[in-house]
Amino acid sequence: MKSSNPVAYPSLSRRLYSVWYRHVRVYTKNLLSNGLPPFLEPLLFLAGVGLGLSKYITQSMEGLSYIEFLGTGLLVTAAMFTAAYECTFGTFIRLEFEKVYDGMLAAPITVNDLIIGEIIWAGTKGVFFTFAVLCVLTAFRIVRLPEGLLTPLVGFITGVMFATLSLWVTSFVKTIQHFNFYLTGVLSPMFFFSGVVFPVSNLPSSVRFAAEIMPLTHCVRLARAVCIGQYPPGLLLSLAYAVVFTVLTGWLAIRRLRRRLIR
């Protein structure tokens, strides 16, 4: 028999918030070791390139000096890598080793809440990592304010896109070593052929086509547009790509992970 007053479990937004909050608390537990590298990495990268490489690259790229071109690309690769690590190794460890999800699913949290909360959390990390790069770029006067202030938003979009893709990949993985295929086989090529290190516009047409399919290409475009404050109409295509890609891979990820969690 059903009790007379219906059970008032937390609303969807509260449930998503509680999942997100769990990740924030665990991440910020080791604030120094988790929070410092995002600032150090772009610093090292730009120091190396600025002191060494940029002397030899004098040609402008898409109207930017090389250090500007590379710097604006790094804004989103940082978000890509952190979201990808979080939703491959991080998710897999929570799923298989620490059994964190078993604990969470014993509370009034559904599998959908769990995965969407995870995606929002990866987006949040994207914001933070992009913000860290932005701080470095601003300090070196490579990116100007206030235009640059919108880049963390692009970091969020990037984080979410790579979270859904990575979760979908994770749903297939049986042993943790398999992630190496994804990281070196998918993410590394993306780093080089998505217009981060050099423009895709001058690539042979077949490679260029591949570059246009890669999600990172569109993230980079969004980030650069925001940094220089110019929004050509073609940018809407990149934005539409981001939305369709997120919905599609997100749906695939949830469908497959659900089958793994509810047997």
Place this chain on the structure above:
Amino acid sequence: MRVIQVQHVSKSFGRLRAVDDLSFEVEEGTCFGLLGPNGAGKTTMMKMIYGRSSRTDHDGGIIEVFGYDPAREELAIKYVSGVVPQENNLDEELNVIQNLMIYSKFYGLPARVARGRIETLLDFLELSEKIRSPIKELSGGMQRRLVIARALLNNPRLLILDEPTTGLDPQVRHLIWDKLRQLRAQRTTILLTTHYMEEAFQICDTVLIMDKGRKILEDNPQRLLKENIETYVLEVPLTNGRPALREADLPQGVRLDRAEAILRFYAQDVDRLKGVADGLAEHPYYLRQTTLEDVFLKATGRDLNEKQ
């Protein structure tokens, strides 16, 4: 009031039938135990009750918990229930209070309410001194009690425990039993799985013995004992050779169960077994009352299955 109703529920994993046409009911304020060897389907049955496992659709039967179907309304069920999974899955990076505070968010408890409740629960499970301890520094028994405290955060009306005391020492085990009895006295309904007969006997009002996904016996533990097995057993190990005993010579009312390395004589009347024991001469023996374990072994057989 009926808290759990399970009718003709089945569940298959590929060709393996983990739960096979199982039916039972759990009344409010009682403790119900699912008892069986590893691989009997206890955990699967339990997971179906809080929506963590889906029942086989075409012949899946009916499950209702507080009137809700876990396949559709898992949130309502989980909001009023506490679950203690088989493995402790605490956040190891965090300490005791942080673990509980984060978990209280899942129930939407305001921080102030949560803090008060956590204090009460840690006190109840005798963990108050460990409130700031990192999880890594807790013993297995403390971690188990903490997981139980976590399951009690929202004052559940139903507490679901999957092997609550497996691998714990006797002191902790008795402490946990004691706490479960107290909860039941406060009208909390308890559903647990175990393979300890002692546990079932100590705290369950009703025990359901299952094997290979099917129900074998279901009753009050005392009645199960009384109606399914003789009161006494005489155990004679065969390690020091066979005693000079012929089956034909056994007195009336004594049943013999032969195993590889032990003979077991069962009887309602202890004197008859004493008589048998006297005839053993110097051969070692052990005369005792039967327990639920004897019922269990009689019901499920002594052979190991592939999961044991």
